[in-house]
Amino acid sequence: MKVLGMISGTSHDGIDVAVVDFALADGVLRGRVGHTASTPYPEELRARLIAALPPAPTTLAEMCELDTLIGQCFAEAAAAAIAEGGPADLIVSHGQTVFHWVERTHARGTLQIGQPAWIAERTGTPVLSDVRVRDITAGGHGAPLVSVLDGLLLGAYEGGAGALNLGGIANMTVVRGNELYAYDIGPANALIDAVVTGRALNARGFDEDGRIAASGRVSPPLLEALLDEPYYRLAPPKSTGKELFHPGHVDEALARAGGEVGDADLVATLTELTVRTVAGDVRKAGVRTLVVSGGGCRNPVIMDGLRSALPAVDVRPSDDLGAPADDKEAIAFALIGWLSAHGLPGTAPGGTGARAARVLGTLTPGAGPLVLPAPLAGAPTSLVLTR
The missing domain is CATH 3.30.420.40 (ATPase, nucleotide binding domain)
Structure with a gap:
């Protein structure tokens, strides 16, 4: 199963993309890392994003516009990756974190923007998004998800x-x-x-x-x-x-x-x-x-x-x-997509503090019917990455 992982991190400078082709055998998950890329945000958009981040005040109108504009940027980055590396079975978009609500030792909520429907519409590929919040509902911090x-x-x-x-x-x-x-x-x-x-x-x-x-x-x-x-x-x-x-x-x-x-x-x-x-x-x-x-x-x-x-x-x-330092988080979200598609948890409770592991994300259908692989009874025991 080929999964395209995408993220813009807390440096909010652009979008990292990694395409990983996964295959499971005898408990070992092997991932061949194909196309990787980093696409900077347009300067004007990055400036608007920085200006809207806490502790600065912002408006719902600005959040709505940024949600669309960042979603369109993610859509173009995904389309470029598919043009370079071939079709993917699933896209995972972490989006752009704009607020992570923590009260001392407990996470209460998290907000990532970059509307996934733009990605699905542009590529015709189903999109898994909003991957952090399910862990928070189970008492976790929704971070760091790369721990899986x-x-x-x-x-x-x-x-x-x-x-x-x-x-x-x-x-x-x-x-x-x-x-x-x-x-x-x-x-x-x-x-x-x-x-x-x-x-x-x-x-x-x-x-x-x-x-x-x-x-x-x-x-x-x-x-x-x-x-x-x-x-x-x-x-x-x-x-x-x-x-x-x-x-x-x-x-x-x-x-x-x-x-x-x-x-x-x-x-x-x-x-x-x-x-x-x-x-x-x-x-x-x-x-x-x-x-x-x-x-x-x-x-x-x-x-x-x-x-x-x-x-x-x-x-x-x-x-x-086998995980290029600049692309590791994008690879991690591709892995989370593979796990979710197979009905497997994408969190390690010890990594986030959740009560138990959870299957992550919200699915947006692509151009055709949403078809997922058959669920797996057990998770892989190890991962081997190659280029």
Whole structure:
């Protein structure tokens, strides 16, 4: 079964796509990763999206328009992927998260926009969307959903392994034998990107190759103020987003630290915040291997900082496991689509805190009758990805 997975993450810079052809034999699910791509949002649309995100006020009219415009962007990205990689049996669209409602330790709701009907209409292919909320109704956080992929990929590692995703938010899955837990650590690129964009430090909107951070020095008073955030001391399961880690969060920390910090020093300090919080949680997990994905793994200041802070841990990119670091989340949603299509749960309760695993998503029919594969009695025990 060929599944096209799509997501725009918390960096809200564009749409990642991965086409995976799955086949199950003797309990082992094999996925051949075919076409992958990343499609940036048009600059005007990205600016509108950023302006509508919390804590900024917005309107229902703006949400309706963004839902349509982002849905149309997803539709074009899907059509391009099908033109390049051939027809898919199912499309999974995570859409764009605009709000994740968490009250301290409990998720109450989540909202992803990007109307899936535009994708179904454009491609004629059925679309699975709205994949997080069912887990929340079962008491989970609806995140990090990539933990179901991590559990299948990492289960064989002796001494335990961690899967770290460095997107806008850093999340980690820890797998040790039959034990699995996952949670959001805190910001990875979210605050760095917000400062680079807000202060117009470059035209890219992110610290390319960590150059800005490398040119600055960490401010100890500011780092201490940032580390004082209560979220870091909450026990898993937990989830977070830009509802907490937004530009105002940086401004408040600057005020507590007692003054302004230069641009390069500010980016260096926020980068060290990512290194410090991630490394601390990896040490607590006690894993021997850390498999890293997401845009942050292309930042040498972050990666060198993690390797320096974790000398006893083998830190490697997820590419080594057949999941390209830039495409891993899109691959994860393709996997969730395959599981849902076969009537299998797409969550690991230890990863989200839900009472039990749930089959995820809402289906939008394509051009013809909605036909699903026969349900499977048991889930795969492992996953092997190849290109």
